[in-house]
Each structure stands twice: as C-alpha cells, then as structure tokens.
Amino acid sequence: MNQNQSGFTKQMARNIFYGGSMFFALLFAVIVFDTESRIPERSNAQAITPGVIAGKKIWETRNCIGCHTLLGEGAYFAPELGNVYKRRGGEFIKAWMQAQPTGAPHRRQMPQFNLDDQQLNDLVEFLKWTGEINTEQWPPNIEG
Incomplete structure (x- = not known):
C-alpha cells in the first residue's frame, strides 16, 4: 500500500x-485574559x-509564610490564615500572638514576636483584608 492509499x-x-x-x-x-480581567473585581x-x-x-x-499558608501559598506546618479573621476575630x-509560645505539649510552638499594639492592629487589619478577597471558596472549609 503506498502513502496515498493509507488515508492518513x-x-x-x-x-x-x-x-x-x-x-x-x-484557548x-x-x-x-479572562482571569486577568477579573482580578480588579x-x-x-x-x-x-x-x-x-x-x-x-x-x-x-516575621516570615509567617515559613510556617503558615495564606490563600494556599506557604508552608503547611501551621494553619491556613486566609480566613482566620472570619474564624476567630481580631x-x-x-x-493568641501575645500568648506565644503556649508551651502545649506535643505541639510545634509559635515564636513570640513581641509585637506592640500598633503592629498587632496592623497584622489583624492585613489578615482581615486578606479574608475579604474573593478567593472563590478557598480555603474549602472554614477551618482552613
């Protein structure tokens, strides 16, 4: 069978x-383009x-992302914080930040960063803002 008879x-x-x-x-x-055009909203x-x-x-x-994830990005040693403001409040x-380290047995300890009141307020404001980003249901459950 020659090349023209094979059909392909x-x-x-x-x-x-x-x-x-x-x-x-x-495609x-x-x-x-569609994704980029939706970013502002x-x-x-x-x-x-x-x-x-x-x-x-x-x-x-403070390298928080070295232990925590934020909107799915970061390390998985500690909880997702993209919705921590909704879960726990400011x-x-x-x-929690002021009480670290807790000394709980069999648990990885979060360091004490010695943040002042303004720094704590700013961090909470950042986490609140992060929780208001339209992530299309990420994380998939309220506990991160």
Whole structure:
C-alpha cells in the first residue's frame, strides 16, 4: 500500500499537530485574559489601607509564610490564615500572638514576636483584608 492509499499522511498529521497547538495556545490566551480581567473585581484592592500595608510588612519580615499558608501559598506546618479573621476575630488573633509560645505539649510552638499594639492592629487589619478577597471558596472549609 503506498502513502496515498493509507488515508492518513504525514502532511495530515502535521496539520493536526499545528492546528491543535494553535487552538490550545489561543484557548490558553483567552483563559489568561479572562482571569486577568477579573482580578480588579476580586482582589479587594480598594480596601488597602496604610494599616494593611504595614500588616503585610509584618507578615513578610516575621516570615509567617515559613510556617503558615495564606490563600494556599506557604508552608503547611501551621494553619491556613486566609480566613482566620472570619474564624476567630481580631481580638483572638491579638491575644493568641501575645500568648506565644503556649508551651502545649506535643505541639510545634509559635515564636513570640513581641509585637506592640500598633503592629498587632496592623497584622489583624492585613489578615482581615486578606479574608475579604474573593478567593472563590478557598480555603474549602472554614477551618482552613
């Protein structure tokens, strides 16, 4: 059987490959564009205050992400904090931070960062702001 009688030639295979590649590249571009266009409405950027910025700086300089996750990013040694404000509230977060380390047996201990009242308020404001980002149901349950 020669090449023309087989029904499927190298040229056809090449066309399918290039056509499929172009289709999926365009589909990927459309999905990226759609996602990027939704960021402003989902990001909660309008609620960023100087306190949120200061709280984020505390989050970063104390390397909280080295143990905790925030919106799914970070380490998994300690709880997800993307919705901690909704779960526990600001006063609980401040009291928890001030009570560290708890000395609970058989439990990894969180360090004492010796944050002052303003730093605690800023960190709580950052965590509150983070909890108001439209994450489309992440984390999947209230306990993170």
